[in-house]
Amino acid sequence: MKIGLLGYGKMGKTIEQIALHRQHDITLKVEKDTDSYALENIDVAIDFSTPDAAVANITKCFNHNIPVISGTTGWLDHYDDVVALCKEKNGTFLYASNFSLGVNIFFELNKTLSKLMKNLPEYDISMEEIHHTEKLDAPSGTAITLAEEILKNSKYGSWTLDAAKLNDLHIHSKRIDKVPGTHQVVYNSSVDTIEIKHTAHNRDGFALGAVIAAEWIVGKKGVFSMKDVLNIG
Numbered sequence: 001m002k003i004g005l006l007g008y009g010k011m012g013k014t015i016e017q018i019a020l021h022r023q024h025d026i027t028l029k030v031e032k033d034t035d036s037y038a039l040e041n042i043d044v045a046i047d048f049s050t051p052d053a054a055v056a057n058i059t060k061c062f063n064h065n066i067p068v069i070s071g072t073t074g075w076l077d078h079y080d081d082v083v084a085l086c087k088e089k090n091g092t093f094l095y096a097s098n099f100s101l102g103v104n105i106f107f108e109l110n111k112t113l114s115k116l117m118k119n120l121p122e123y124d125i126s127m128e129e130i131h132h133t134e135k136l137d138a139p140s141g142t143a144i145t146l147a148e149e150i151l152k153n154s155k156y157g158s159w160t161l162d163a164a165k166l167n168d169l170h171i172h173s174k175r176i177d178k179v180p181g182t183h184q185v186v187y188n189s190s191v192d193t194i195e196i197k198h199t200a201h202n203r204d205g206f207a208l209g210a211v212i213a214a215e216w217i218v219g220k221k222g223v224f225s226m227k228d229v230l231n232i233g
């Protein structure tokens with residue numbers, strides 16, 4: 001498979017290693033905002049760029065009829081517009097806030113736990129996400145995905161980064177040098193605490209999931225998620 005990497009930073013480089021190991025070719029690498037590029041000789045594009053760049057990269061793929069996988073976070077205010085454009089252009093698109101198999105299992109655990117806790121308002125819920133100091137967005141995309149599921153079954157109105165907003169689900173975002181990604185959900189009452197936690201040890205799991213999604217999506221049309229790829233949820 002011929003893969004175009006839209007974004008060649010920490011994730012782009014890790015994806016390249018995994019893709020080459022799985023016998024794919026990298027036929028395009030876009031390294032920075034100022035790079036002009038043509039979408040030629042590509043079966044699928046994988047976008048791990050920046051919050052400001054993702055929408056333009058994805059749109060360009062739709063315009064050139066190239067299937068596109070996006071793991072870039074921090075642009076989700078435009079997600080509905082991108083989905084509408086994909087349908088209008090009869091394109092192929094898959095976004096995941098987190099491509100790792102472990103986190104996608106963790107998403108299912110989070111969903112199950114939130115349903116179990118639905119009628120137990122004596123538990124206060126909070127979340128923590130920890131990432132490296134180069135991360136541009138907060139909270140993480142993964143934390144937002146977890147929070148949106150919890151909100152369906154809880155007393156909270158929305159998620160917030162502000163600990164003073166007691167009616168909202170607080171996400172504590174910490175930035176610590178080199179941390180690849182840690183997410184924790186905590187249910188706390190006066191008598192006990194229930195916690196679930198996922199810790200990434202490196203970026204390989206994210207990159208492998210993105211390559212598996214790219215392999216899966218070629219030849220398909222529409223808007224997909226990792227639930228479709230992994231057949232879970």
Ligand SMILES: NC(=O)C1=CN([C@@H]2O[C@H](COP(=O)(O)OP(=O)(O)OC[C@H]3O[C@@H](n4cnc5c(N)ncnc54)[C@H](OP(=O)(O)O)[C@@H]3O)[C@@H](O)[C@H]2O)C=CC1
Pocket residue numbers: 006007008009010011012030031032033034048049050051053057070071072073074096097098099100134206
């Ligand atoms: N969904 C998932 O599983 C995961 C998602 N992510 C997300 O992926 C994104 C990238 O992460 P990461 O690789 O760590 O970040 P990096 O900053 O290491 O890499 C991003 C790269 O994209 C480049 N870039 C800037 N503008 C463009 C553009 N217009 N087109 C293509 N590339 C561009 C940047 O260049 P420059 O430095 O010059 O700006 C940089 O080299 C982030 O949003 C992150 O949150 C990360 C890990 C897993």
Ligand SMILES: O=C(O)C1=N[C@H](C(=O)O)C[C@H](O)C1
Pocket residue numbers: 073097098131132135139140141142143180181182206
């Ligand atoms: O920026 C990162 O590094 C990561 N970003 C994603 C997110 O925002 O959830 C996924 C992963 O946690 C690493």
